[in-house]
Amino acid sequence: MVLTDIEFLINFLEERHVPVITKKKHTYLTYHGLEERYTYILKKGVIKNSIILQDGREFNLSYITQPDVISLLRDEISKYTDQPFNVRVETEEATFYQIDRVTFWNYVNATPELQNYVKNYYRKKLSENIYRLQKMVMNGKNGGLCAFLYSLIDLFGKKRRDGILIDFVVTNEDIAGFCGISSRSSVNRMLNQLKKDGVIETTEHKFLIKDVSYLLDSIAN
DSSP states (O other), X not given: OOOOHHHHHHHHHHHTTOOEEEEETTOEEEOTTOEEOEEEEEEESOEEEEEEOTTSOEEEEEEXXXXXXXXXXXXXXXXXXXXXXXXXXXXSEEEEEEEEHHHHHHHHHHOHHHHXXXXXXXXXXHHHXXXXXXXXXHHHHHHHHHHHHHHHHHHHEEEETTEEEEOSOOOHHHHHHHHTOSOHHHHHHHHHHHHHTTSEEEETTEEEESOHHHHHHHHHO
């Protein structure tokens, strides 16, 4: 059986008995701008990446819901490096492989399969960021909100007879941070309009997507 890049990485770390750490919900693994000597690989759980803007607001970049390296940015030879993101745990707990970053890069440089993983990692992250920026710039706030809701389907969606349940609690504050909207009240107003239009419902603080085609049309326009 041919392993995927991330499956190879996880097996590689397990074979070398890389330590695993656990973080509780809403605790931070790393902070934007602070020095860090480790590379972290999500093993289990959901985390959120964000950065702090110059005006002090938090801008959310992505949820990560499956095993993946948290960040491979910066150079590969320095023992310490500034962290590019805040990384916050969004589930009751999350577990991470923790490996000295210089040791990790030594493994990468000596292992073609890991080199392939790193190449694909950068390509994937660049594509994701370009796509998100395009949707925010080209579609305005409503289009950005619809694009965000649509992205949740792949991450947390569960098909039901009456729609697609986003089986994860996403707060208005987090939506504002993902979509570049200035306040939670603005998000609430926009969500209420989507409810009136029959696009979404809420059940137990989770979104139920009733009209996927509306979201797609809003993204395309």
